[in-house]
Amino acid sequence: MKRAIVALISGTVFGFGLALSGMMDPLRVRGFLDIAGNWDPTLAFVMGGALVVMAAAWQIQKRMHVPLVCDEFSLPGTKLIDHKLISGSVLFGIGWGIAGLCPGPAIASLATSIVPAGIFVVSMVAGMGAFRLVESRL
Amino acid sequence: MIIPGFPGAAPVEGLAGGLLIGLAAAIMLLGAGRIAGVSGMAARAVGLSKGGTPWPMAALFVGGLALGAALFTMLNGPVEATYPPSAGWLVAGGLIVxxxxxxxxxxxxxxxxxxxxxxxxxxxxxxxxxxxxxxxTVAIINALGGGWS
Structure with missing residues (x-):
């Protein structure tokens, strides 16, 4: 129960931050990726702000035995660098460049631009389903 | 604030929003001991992940994203957003993402x-x-004359 509330608060602050940051505008995100054209560096400021806070959070995490409302930390431990990490990231970047949307802003935009964001999110879920189907063969 | 050479950039809003995004991820890490990764949480929320995150957590995190954006628009008015010119871009981008x-x-x-x-x-x-x-990808699309702005 407590951890569900923590997740809701985290998601809500996240969505508010996305809206404030300008990252819910696909044109602005596309502008960051348009390095050879009319470059918009805003995304770098967003990433910088988020990284500063999270770098501090990791330092605090190192000194904690358990999280505030759970019995243990459940963090990814794999160090494996394989073709799936690289190929998946290449694909993600291609889709990001095509639409100007990544998963967070797309889902947050369901509250503000239901039709275009909805088309993207439904397609994204279909893509996740497609990966699930072929996962064992990759 | 305007950055010389980049009149369209919004560094102050970007930095402030980024600090909040970092805070959100810190709340998830220090509070619930997990990574605030949207793609993983979204897959879990729609039942497409075996992942260990309990379903209510994933669903509430994902729902919170839209709730937070809705709260922002209630306080500050509409969010500026220009989408690709046709649904095809959104479908293709969404599937690949x-x-x-x-x-x-x-x-x-x-x-x-x-x-x-x-x-x-x-x-x-x-x-x-x-x-x-x-x-x-953006450079190639632009070179092919398919850019939208």
């Missing part, structure tokens, strides 16, 4: 914010890769 983020185990939040701040080599490599591939 969904497939790619699952295959690569993360997106801008999980690898970009949470992983890079932890100095995870996997996440550093993933982030460099998807930013590079995104930049290449």
């Amino acid at each position: 969904g497939f790619g983020t699952r295959m690569g185990s993360g997106c801008t939040s999980g690898h970009g914010v949470c992983g890079m701040s932890r100095l995870s080599p996997r996440s550093l490599l993933a982030t460099i890769t998807f930013i590079g591939s995104g930049m290449a």
Whole structure:
């Protein structure tokens, strides 16, 4: 129960931050990726702000035995660098460049631009389903 | 504030929003002991992940994203957003983003914010890769005359 509330608060602050940051505008995100054209560096400021806070959070995490409302930390431990990490990231970047949307802003935009964001999110879920189907063969 | 040479950039709003995104990820990490990775949480919320995150947590985190954006618009008015000119871009982009983020185990939040701040080599490599591939994609689309703005 407590951890569900923590997740809701985290998601809500996240969505508010996305809206404030300008990252819910696909044109602005596309502008960051348009390095050879009319470059918009805003995304770098967003990433910088988020990284500063999270770098501090990791330092605090190192000194904690358990999280505030759970019995243990459940963090990814794999160090494996394989073709799936690289190929998946290449694909993600291609889709990001095509639409100007990544998963967070797309889902947050369901509250503000239901039709275009909805088309993207439904397609994204279909893509996740497609990966699930072929996962064992990759 | 305007950055010389980049009149369209919004560095103050970007930095402030970024600090909040970092705070959100810190709340998830220190509060519930997990990574605030949107693609993983979204897959879990729709039942497309075996992942260990309890379903209510994933669903509420994902729902919170839209709730937070809705709260912002209630306080500050509409969010500026220009979408691609036709649904085809959204469908193609969405399909590839969904497939790619699952295959690569993360997106801008999980690898970009949470992983890079932890100095995870996997996440550093993933982030460099998807930013590079995104930049290449936009450059190719523009060169083919398909750019939208």
